[in-house]
Every structure is written in structure tokens, then in C-alpha cells.
Amino acid sequence: MTTATNPRALPHPAREEIRLEAVLHALADPVRLLIVRTLAAADVELNCSAIELPVTKSTSTHHFRVLRESGVIRQTYQGTAKMTALRHDDLDALFPGLLPTVLTAAGHQSARDTVRG
Amino acid sequence: MTTATNPRALPHPAREEIRLEAVLHALADPVRLLIVRTLAAADVELNCSAIELPVTKSTSTHHFRVLRESGVIRQTYQGTAKMTALRHDDLDALFPGLLPTVLTAAGHQSARDTVRG
DNA sequence: TTCGTAGTTTGACGGATGTCGTAGTACGGT
DNA sequence: ACCGTACTACGACATCCGTCAAACTACGAA
Numbered sequence: 001m002t003t004a005t006n007p008r009a010l011p012h013p014a015r016e017e018i019r020l021e022a023v024l025h026a027l028a029d030p031v032r033l034l035i036v037r038t039l040a041a042a043d044v045e046l047n048c049s050a051i052e053l054p055v056t057k058s059t060s061t062h063h064f065r066v067l068r069e070s071g072v073i074r075q076t077y078q079g080t081a082k083m084t085a086l087r088h089d090d091l092d093a094l095f096p097g098l099l100p101t102v103l104t105a106a107g108h109q110s111a112r113d114t115v116r117g
Numbered sequence: 118m119t120t121a122t123n124p125r126a127l128p129h130p131a132r133e134e135i136r137l138e139a140v141l142h143a144l145a146d147p148v149r150l151l152i153v154r155t156l157a158a159a160d161v162e163l164n165c166s167a168i169e170l171p172v173t174k175s176t177s178t179h180h181f182r183v184l185r186e187s188g189v190i191r192q193t194y195q196g197t198a199k200m201t202a203l204r205h206d207d208l209d210a211l212f213p214g215l216l217p218t219v220l221t222a223a224g225h226q227s228a229r230d231t232v233r234g
Numbered sequence: 235t236t237c238g239t240a241g242t243t244t245g246a247c248g249g250a251t252g253t254c255g256t257a258g259t260a261c262g263g264t
Numbered sequence: 265a266c267c268g269t270a271c272t273a274c275g276a277c278a279t280c281c282g283t284c285a286a287a288c289t290a291c292g293a294a
Contacts, residue, residue, distance in 0.1 A: 016233075020226045024145035024219070028138050029252085049270070059253055061272060066251095080261045080270045095222035097214070102141070105212035109137050116133075146282080166240070176283055178242060183281095197240050197291045 010068065010075050015090045018071030026070035027102055031055060032063050036072060036086065040103050045083040127185065127192050132207045135188030143187035144219055148172060149180050153189060153203065157220050162200040
């Protein structure tokens with residue numbers, strides 16, 4: 001290391017700072033909803049690049065940041081990789097059942113879309 | 118009447134056309150969330166002007182349209198008044214529990230905000 | 235028919251958003 | 265020390281969003 005003591009810290013909102021409007025806005029984008037669904041399905045921390053997205057890497061970075069700054073995900077560095085996890089505890093404490101309900105709704109819609117072309 | 122047979126028809130999406138992303142986006146705005154909460158609390162069809170909003174009338178019209186076009190509310194004319202109701206049935210059929218969960222979350226957040234200034 | 239009330243439409247404007255490409259930074263391995 | 269991988273930062277761009285004011289339309293009442 002050269003100068004930094006805590007090389008790459010990522011700003012996260014504290015639990016009390018998480019706003020419902022921001023969470024809903026974060027989940028309202030198809031790419032971000034895909035990220036969240038993938039994280040929920042994996043049920044473990046995931047590397048950013050483990051989630052295939054139909055956008056470039058800079059756009060991915062943008063979406064991950066929106067999710068992080070709204071309080072939906074938590075991100076930490078592990079070497080060059082950046083691990084991402086859903087903030088299930090905080091979200092469930094603030095907005096009980098919201099995330100599971102949205103995930104179920106997304107699953108239903110996805111199933112309907114698949115059936116009807 | 119002069120020419121029109123069905124004077125003022127308002128376009129609503131059919132149940133199958135309602136998209137989760139659009140619903141979440143509609144709910145992600147503070148003014149619109151206030152509208153939805155007020156409708157849910159009233160539990161009956163409401164006149165537009167019965168909901169006091171911190172914006173001008175043209176902005177209100179805009180927000181009501183976003184809610185209607187996303188499938189969250191249904192609007193019908195009754196004379197000069199425009200009645201508005203939540204599309205509880207359709208939303209619950211498509212995304213079970215989503216609307217109640219969001220409303221509960223909004224209530225919790227509002228209570229927290231009130232307590233902590 | 236005239237007026238007032240209720241809501242719409244249009245145009246404008248500033249700010250946010252989603253997207254990309256290019257250049258840059260941080261870390262691990264050779 | 266060097267290189268490659270992984271992700272970030274910045275700038276650009278088109279679009280969308282929330283807001284307003286002003287002009288307009290529709291209906292009911294006097």
C-alpha cells in the first residue's frame with residue numbers, strides 16, 4: 001500500500017436512513033430488479049461479474065451504486081472482487097415483507113411473460 | 118352534447134398489461150404515494166380534489182395519470198368530478214400482497230418520521 | 235345563455251436517469 | 265516490476281421526470 005489505510009470504502013446508508021421511496025425507485029428498473037432477483041436466488045454473497053447483465057460494465061456499476069445507495073444491497077471488497085448481498089435484515093426490519101413480496105411478484109410476472117411469449 | 122358520444126374516456130391498462138416495474142415506479146414518488154395512501158385509508162372512491170396535495174393542479178393531473186396508466190388506480194367521470202379508486206383486485210391478483218405491504222411500509226416510515234422530527 | 239367549478243392540455247424548464255466509451259485505479263499473480 | 269483482471273470515474277448524450285403557468289374544455293347551476 002502507498003497511502004490509504006482503508007483503501008476502498010463504500011458508502012452505505014444506515015438502517016434508519018433507508019427511504020421507502022428510494023427502495024421502490026431502485027427496484028423499479030428492469031436491470032436492477034434482475035440483479036436483486038439473482039441475488040435472492042443465489043442466497044449468498046455474489047461477485048458483481050457473476051451476474052450477467054445486458055448492459056456494459058460502466059452501466060452495471062451505475063446500477064449497483066443505485067441499489068447500494070438506496071439501501072437494497074451491501075457491497076464489500078474482497079481483493080479485486082466486489083461482493084454483493086441483499087440487506088435482508090435491514091429491509092425486513094424497516095418494511096416487513098416488502099422484499100419477499102416484490103420478489104414473488106417479479107417471479108410471477110416473469111412466469112407469465114415466459115408463457116405468453 | 119355536440120359531437121362526442123362517449124365524451125371523456127380514460128385509457129386504463131388491462132389487468133394482463135400491468136407491469137411490476139411500472140407499478141413500483143408509480144409508487145416511488147412521494148406525491149403519488151400520498152395519493153395511494155389516502156385512497157387506501159378512505160376505502161371508497163374519492164374525488165380528485167378530495168385529496169390535498171402540495172402541488173398545483175396540473176401536476177396533480179400528471180401524477181394521477183401516471184398512477185392510472187401504470188394500473189394502480191381506476192378513474193371514472195361522474196359529472197365534472199373524477200372519481201378515483203385503487204385497483205385492489207387486479208393488483209392483488211397479479212402481485213399478491215404487494216399493495217398492502219407497501220402501504221404498511223409507508224405507514225411505518227411515516228410513523229418513524231413523525232417521532233424523529 | 236352565462237357563469238363558475240373541476241380538471242386537462244400544452245409548452246417550457248431544470249434536474250435526474252440510463253446508456254455508452256474511454257481512461258484510470260486497485261489488487262493478485264507471475 | 266510487470267501484466268491482466270475487475271471494477272470505477274468521468275464526460276457525453278438522449279431521454280424522461282416533476283414542476284409550473286397559462287390557456288382550454290366539460291359539466292352543472294343560476
